Amino acid sequence: MSTTADPRDIAAENQLGMTTQSQDCMDTNPIDLGTIEVLQVLDVQGEVNAARDPGLSDEELHSVHRAMVLSRAFDARMLTMQRQGEMGTFAPNLGQEACMIGQVWELTKQDWFSPSYRSFGAQIQRGWPMERLFLLWSGYHEGFPPPEGVNDMPFSIVIGSHVLPSVGIAMGMRRRENRDCVVVNFGDGAMSQGAVSEALNFAMVDKAPAIFVCENNGWAISTPTHLQYATNHLAGRGIGFGVPSLRVDGNDILAMISAMREAIERARRGDGPTFIEAVTYRLSLHTTADDPKVYREDSETEPWEKRCPIARLERMMERRGLLSSEAAEAVKAECDAQVLEAREQFRKIAKARPRAVFDHLYQATPPELEDQRDEYLRRLDRKGVD
Numbered sequence: 001m002s003t004t005a006d007p008r009d010i011a012a013e014n015q016l017g018m019t020t021q022s023q024d025c026m027d028t029n030p031i032d033l034g035t036i037e038v039l040q041v042l043d044v045q046g047e048v049n050a051a052r053d054p055g056l057s058d059e060e061l062h063s064v065h066r067a068m069v070l071s072r073a074f075d076a077r078m079l080t081m082q083r084q085g086e087m088g089t090f091a092p093n094l095g096q097e098a099c100m101i102g103q104v105w106e107l108t109k110q111d112w113f114s115p116s117y118r119s120f121g122a123q124i125q126r127g128w129p130m131e132r133l134f135l136l137w138s139g140y141h142e143g144f145p146p147p148e149g150v151n152d153m154p155f156s157i158v159i160g161s162h163v164l165p166s167v168g169i170a171m172g173m174r175r176r177e178n179r180d181c182v183v184v185n186f187g188d189g190a191m192s193q194g195a196v197s198e199a200l201n202f203a204m205v206d207k208a209p210a211i212f213v214c215e216n217n218g219w220a221i222s223t224p225t226h227l228q229y230a231t232n233h234l235a236g237r238g239i240g241f242g243v244p245s246l247r248v249d250g251n252d253i254l255a256m257i258s259a260m261r262e263a264i265e266r267a268r269r270g271d272g273p274t275f276i277e278a279v280t281y282r283l284s285l286h287t288t289a290d291d292p293k294v295y296r297e298d299s300e301t302e303p304w305e306k307r308c309p310i311a312r313l314e315r316m317m318e319r320r321g322l323l324s325s326e327a328a329e330a331v332k333a334e335c336d337a338q339v340l341e342a343r344e345q346f347r348k349i350a351k352a353r354p355r356a357v358f359d360h361l362y363q364a365t366p367p368e369l370e371d372q373r374d375e376y377l378r379r380l381d382r383k384g385v386d
C-alpha cells in the first residue's frame with residue numbers, strides 16, 4: 001500500500017504519534033512487515049487530498065454531516081439524562097463521530113455489524129431507532145434486541161469477546177459465497193486480549209470477509225496507550241498476521257469512508273480481512289461512572305478538540321459553498337429536536353415495573369427470596385406503588 005499522507009504531518013498534531021514501522025524492527029523481524037499506510041484525506045483546515053477523496057456527492061456530504069451531528073446530539077442528551085437520573089451508565093462517543101459513522105457508512109443492510117459498547121452513532125446509522133437505544137441503556141428489555149432487518153450483533157461489553165464470533169460469522173459468509181462482510185469494532189485496550197490476535201490470524205487464514213476497526217482513542221479507562229503497547233501504532237499487529245492493515249486518521253470522515261470502501265471491496269472480492277487502526281480520541285468520560293480528571297490533564301484534550309471531526313467536515317463544506325454557519329446551526333437544531341422527539345417516544349414506553357424485579361431471577365424462587373419479595377411487595381402496597 002502506498003503512503004498517501006506524510007506521517008510527520010499527522011504526527012505533528014497527534015499525541016499518539018503516527019509513525020510508520022521502524023526500520024530496526026523490519027531488520028530483525030523475519031516477517032516482511034511492509035509499509036503501513038497512514039491515511040488522512042481531510043486535514044484539520046478542511047483541505048482535501050484529492051488522490052484519496054472518496055468523492056461523495058454534495059447530497060452525500062450533507063447526509064454524512066447530519067449523521068455525525070445526530071450522533072453527537074444523541075450522545076449529549078444521553079449524558080444529560082444520565083445526570084438527571086433518567087439513564088443508566090453508558091459510554092459517551094464525543095469526538096469519535098467520524099470513526100463511528102465512517103465505519104458503517106458504506107455497508108449494506110445484508111452486511112453485519114458487531115459493535116462494542118461505545119457505538120451509538122454507528123448503531124443509529126445502521127437503523128436502530130434512538131428510542132430503542134434510550135430503552136436499552138436505561139435497562140428495559142425492549143431496547144436490547146436488534147431491530148427487525150438490522151443485521152447487528154448486540155453490543156459487547158466484555159472486552160474483545162465479540163471479535164472471534166464476528167470472524168465466525170465472516171467464515172460462514174465465505175462458505176455461502178454471498179459477498180457480504182462483517183465489520184467488528186473494538187478499542188485499543190481490546191488489542192491486549194489474546195482473542196483479538198486469534199481472530200486476526202484465523203480471519204486471514206480463512207480469507208474471511210471481516211473488517212476489524214480498532215478505535216484507538218488514547219485510553220482504556222485510565223490506562224493510556226503507552227502502557228498498553230510498546231510500539232508507535234497498532235496497525236502492525238494486523239500486518240504480523242498477514243492482514244492488509246492501515247492506520248487511518250479516525251477524526252477524518254473522508255479517510256474513514258475511503259479506508260472502509262477499500263476494505264469492503266477486498267472482502268467482497270473474496271480477498272479476506274482488513275485491519276483498520278482508526279486513531280481518534282475519547283474527549284469525554286470513559287463511562288458516566290468515570291472521572292478522567294483523576295488520571296489525565298485537561299491540556300491533553302485541547303489539541304483533540306481542535307481536531308473535531310464535525311468541525312473539519314464543516315470547514316470543508318463551507319469552502320465548497322455547501323454549508324454556511326447558519327445552515328450548520330439549523331442542522332444541529334433539527335438533530336436536537338429529533339433526539340427530543342425520540343426521548344418523548346421513550347418516555348411513553350419506559351414505565352418502570354417495580355413489582356417485576358424478582359421475576360426473571362430463578363425458575364423456582366428460593367424460599368428466602370420469596371420472603372424478601374413478599375416484604376418488598378408489602379412495602380410497595382404501603383407506598384401505593386403499582
Ligand SMILES: Cc1ncc(C[n+]2csc(CCOP(=O)(O)OP(=O)(O)O)c2C)c(N)n1
Pocket residue numbers: 118157158159186187188189190191215217219220221282286
Ligand atoms: C474482559 C474485560 N476485562 C475488563 C473489563 C472492564 N473494562 C471495561 S471498558 C475497559 C477498557 C477498554 O478500553 P478500550 O478497549 O480501549 O475501549 P474504549 O473504552 O476506550 O472504547 C475495561 C478494561 C471488561 N469489560 N471486560
Ligand SMILES: [Mg+2]
Pocket residue numbers: 187188189215216217218219220221
Ligand atoms: Mg480505548
